[in-house]
Amino acid sequence: MQERVRRAILTSKNVTILPHSNADPDALGSACVLAYLVNKINPVANVRIVVSDGIGGECKDLARLCIEMNIRIEAVKRFQQVETRIEDLCILVDVASTEHLRYAKQILKTCKTIAILDHHSIHNYETDLFTNSEVIYLVDPAASSTAEIVYRFINEFNVKVESDFLKILLAGIIWDTKRFQRISSNTFKYVNEMIERGVQYAETIKLVENVKPVYSRIARIKCLLRHRGFKATINNKEIYIAISEVGAYESDCASTLITIGYDIAFIINTDESLKILRIIYRARENLIEDVKLDVYENIIKKLTDLFGGGGGGHKGAGGAVLRTFNVETVIAEIIKILNRISGNNLVEFVENRVG
Ligand SMILES: [Mn+2]
Structure with a gap:
C-alpha cells in the first residue's frame, strides 16, 4: 500500500492535501508534515494544503511554525475562495x-488519485465524489492519531526529517490522545524516538497549550447559560446528557459541559450561509462502555438518516452536518431518541435562575 502512495507521489505534479475543516493540531500537523514528505520524495511537485473554515485557535502557533518551514497553506472561508x-x-x-x-x-x-489517510473508525464518504479517481485507503483505526500514521511513513519511506517537523507531529499526537489518555501500542515508542531525534517535549507542549482567546471564554459562558440538562437511566445506570448551542468554539463548549459532570454533550451550530446545521458530541468513553451506548451509531446516525447529511467520529467524540436549519426539530428528535433508548427514563433538570 505504501508503495502505491510513493508511486502516486513520484508521478504527480499537482498535489493538494486536505485536512478536515477548522483543522485541529492532529489534522493540520499531519497535513503539514505530509506536504514536506511529498516534496522530499518528489521535489518538483506543487504541493498545497487547503483547509476550510480556517484553522482552530488551538493550532495557530503550529500553523505559524509550519508556514515558517515553507509549507503552503490556503485557508478558505467561502466557496469562491477555492482555487481549483x-x-x-x-x-x-x-x-x-x-x-x-x-x-x-x-x-x-x-x-486523479485520492489517498485517504485517517485513524477514525467510522467513515462517511460521498463515494460519487470518488467515481473518476483511483482511491488508496490508508486507514488505521488502531493508530492514536493521524500524526502517528504520518510518523510511521517517515520511518517506512526512510526520509530524514528536521526536528521541527517531528515536533509538529508530536503536538498532533499530544492533542489527539488528550495527553496520552488513549494511546496505541506504538505511541510511546514513537514519542521516545522523536525525543531521541531532538524534539523538546516541554517546547512541544507549549505548541498546543496556548491561552484560549476571549471569544472561547464567551462561547463557553453562553454554552453553559443556554444548555439543557437531562438524566437518563440506561441499563440501571444513570447518565447525564447536555444539549447546547453556540456560534463558534463548539468543542470548547462540549468539553466544558463534560468537565462539569455530564457524560455526553451535544452542541449545535447553525450555518446561515449554507442553510445547514452542525452537531458535535463528546462523551466519557468508560461510561459509554458501561451502558453499551454508541453515541455515533445510536444517536448521530439516526439524525443523519432522518435529516440527511453525514458525519463520523469515535466513541468519545464526533459530529455530523445535518441538512436542516431547524434547531428545535433536531433537539426534539434527540430527546425522542434518548427516550427510546432509556425506555422513557429521561428526566430534564428544571431549575430557576438565581435572583
Ligand atoms: Mn485526529
Whole structure:
C-alpha cells in the first residue's frame, strides 16, 4: 500500500492535501508534515494544503511554525475562495466524512488519485465524489492519531526529517490522545524516538497549550447559560446528557459541559450561509462502555438518516452536518431518541435562575 502512495507521489505534479475543516493540531500537523514528505520524495511537485473554515485557535502557533518551514497553506472561508486546478493527487488527512471538507469538497472531483489517510473508525464518504479517481485507503483505526500514521511513513519511506517537523507531529499526537489518555501500542515508542531525534517535549507542549482567546471564554459562558440538562437511566445506570448551542468554539463548549459532570454533550451550530446545521458530541468513553451506548451509531446516525447529511467520529467524540436549519426539530428528535433508548427514563433538570 505504501508503495502505491510513493508511486502516486513520484508521478504527480499537482498535489493538494486536505485536512478536515477548522483543522485541529492532529489534522493540520499531519497535513503539514505530509506536504514536506511529498516534496522530499518528489521535489518538483506543487504541493498545497487547503483547509476550510480556517484553522482552530488551538493550532495557530503550529500553523505559524509550519508556514515558517515553507509549507503552503490556503485557508478558505467561502466557496469562491477555492482555487481549483487539475490535481494529480489529493490526500485526505484526518477526515472522517467528506462533509468535513466543507468548501474544499469540490476539489475532490478534480483529483486523479485520492489517498485517504485517517485513524477514525467510522467513515462517511460521498463515494460519487470518488467515481473518476483511483482511491488508496490508508486507514488505521488502531493508530492514536493521524500524526502517528504520518510518523510511521517517515520511518517506512526512510526520509530524514528536521526536528521541527517531528515536533509538529508530536503536538498532533499530544492533542489527539488528550495527553496520552488513549494511546496505541506504538505511541510511546514513537514519542521516545522523536525525543531521541531532538524534539523538546516541554517546547512541544507549549505548541498546543496556548491561552484560549476571549471569544472561547464567551462561547463557553453562553454554552453553559443556554444548555439543557437531562438524566437518563440506561441499563440501571444513570447518565447525564447536555444539549447546547453556540456560534463558534463548539468543542470548547462540549468539553466544558463534560468537565462539569455530564457524560455526553451535544452542541449545535447553525450555518446561515449554507442553510445547514452542525452537531458535535463528546462523551466519557468508560461510561459509554458501561451502558453499551454508541453515541455515533445510536444517536448521530439516526439524525443523519432522518435529516440527511453525514458525519463520523469515535466513541468519545464526533459530529455530523445535518441538512436542516431547524434547531428545535433536531433537539426534539434527540430527546425522542434518548427516550427510546432509556425506555422513557429521561428526566430534564428544571431549575430557576438565581435572583
Ligand atoms: Mn485526529
